[in-house]
Amino acid sequence: MNQKELLKRYVMKYKWFYIFGVLILLLVDYMQLFIPKIIGMVTDGIKDGSMASEGIITMVMTLIGVTLVMALSRIGWRYCIIGSSKKIERDLRADLFEKWVELDAQYFNAHKTGNLMAYATNDLNAIRMMVGPGVITIFDAVIMTFLVIGQMAFDINLQLTLVAIIPMPFIAWGSYYFGKIIKRRFKIKQEAFALLSDKVQEAFSGIKVIKSFVQEYYDLKGFDVIAEDNYDKNLKLAKLSAVLNPLVIFLVGTSLLISIGYGGYLTMVNEITIGEFVAFNQYILMLSWPMQAIAMGINTFAQGSASVKRIDEVLQVQAVVQDEEGAKALEQVEGNIKLSHLNFNFPDNNQQGLIDVNLDIKKGETLAILGRTGSGKSTLVNLLLRIYNAPEGSIYIDGKDIMKATVQSVREHIAYVPQDNFLFSDTIASNIAFGADHLTKEQIEEAARKADVHRNIMDFPEKYDTVVGERGTTLSGGQKQRVSIARALILDAPILILDDSLSAVDTKTEELILENLKEVREGKTNIIIAHRISTVRHADRIVVLEEGRVAEYGNHESLLEMQGIYADMYEKQQLEEELSEA
DSSP: OOHHHHHHHHHGGGHHHHHHHHHHHHHHHHHHTHHHHHHHHHHHHHHHTOOOHHHHHHHHHHHHHHHHHHHHHHHHHIIIIIHHHHHHHHHHHHHHHHHHHHSOHHHHHHSOHHHHHHIIIIIHHHHHHIIIIIHHHHHHHHHHHHHHHHHIIIIIOHHHHHHHTTTHHHHHHHHHHHHHHHHHHHHHHHHHHHHHHHHHHHHHHTHHHHHHTTOHHHHHHHHHHHHHHHHHHHHHHHHHHHHHHHHHHHHHHHHHHHHHHHHHHHHHTTSSOHHHHHHHHHHHHHHHHHHHHHHHHHHHHHHHHHHHHHHHHHHHOOOSSOOOTTOBOOOSOOOOEEEEEEEEEOTTTOOEEEEEEEEEEOTTOEEEEEEOTTSSHHHHHHHHTTSSOOOTTSEEETTEEGGGBOHHHHHHTEEEEOTTOOOOSSBHHHHHHTTOSSOOHHHHHHHHHHTTOHHHHHHSTTGGGOBOOGGGTTSOHHHHHHHHHHHHHTTOOSEEEEESTTTTSOHHHHHHHHHHHHHHTTTSEEEEEESOHHHHTTSSEEEEEETTEEEEEEOHHHHHHHTSHHHHHHHHHHHHHHHHHO
């Protein structure tokens, strides 16, 4: 879909509002023509004494009536056109958010938050201005220009009109020339704003790190550089607009001077009356708005079209991870998982993540995955969850290739606790109930007990109604992890994945949670990823990954006997515990 088609798609939904609004605008512009004409008639009537006081009063009342109708009509076209522009902005924002939700992790890895926020704010605002005030100014300018020039030419004097509008083509040329530059500079300005937004967002998110490393001064200096660049880009755009508007005013003023000079001459030689001379100059002054409106409209449309291009680029992006043709939903999943010769390279840099991984996990088993940082543990989980696409025929759930299943059905049968333990700025109860429907208070509390976080929640004044703040900032690291575990447990999914989700809790709490998991997850498949041996030692089987390969495989005792990576990690952690106790 190109930019014109994108605009057409949204504008056509409200085409009758636009048509009705433009018709009202046409009526208002036509009625404005009566004002100079009435003033001219009154002037001639007073000069030659042909108009009595009753006639003047009638003309004044007519002017008041025309003005009143124009005022009411303006409300009408504002409702139709400005109202439609706000609806288009709303529709675009909804579709933009829907597209972002549809896209996969690879897109968000490649785009900064600030840039995404610029799309949702500045770009949508620029489009709203284009399809609202921009449409009004352009239509008003074009309609008014033709009506006024027609009235001047056919009702007063054609020759005077042709001479007076000589500067007008220069306005059209200037608007076209500056419009192209404005469009280019606005796009650059939007990109600069995106960088600024991203810097601010990054500073807010990392404020604790900035303060703990005493980097406030240096972070502020970095912000100043980006803010100055944003200022420069905005200033360049403002300078361009500052040149265009005075240029238009100058050319309109030139038309007025021509009108006064040549019109005065025609009045003296009785080619036109004094009333017509006054009316003609009123019409020239009326042309000043359409000429300025053309400049404003060109500016607005240039900025809006640049934003349409940016939004269109987002809406055209296709998710890499999506349902294949003929994909079927997984149903009545038991939890048997098989990995067959799984190889995976990251799509963004082609770096090898997993190499010939073979695993067979039976329903009801608890499999632990251990390994050093970067060994491929989380990559394996991301493939199971279809965050990334695995090669066909390499991952099966209950004997069905997950690449031939719908993405939603795969994820619906897996409860996942990620490493970052993201919590929404909502109540604790809402965070635990996230992803499940129609839960009772008792069910939420039971899930919290299983995750050993109920006691902590009850210590808060608002208990389960406590709002945790952005990303759960009011909770400790261990509390966030346990709330995240409760959120996963309440789903009671056939497959549970804990991705290093007990790292922030002490060993006593960890042991209690694992005991609860053993009880409530009996008969269901569990995958636990961890760095600590204490977390995985009681698992049915343990996989040790090293540089994307299965280096060791067995249970706790058999792996210790191998005297390999697992045994080495065990000895080091035992030593660390002894040193910490000492």
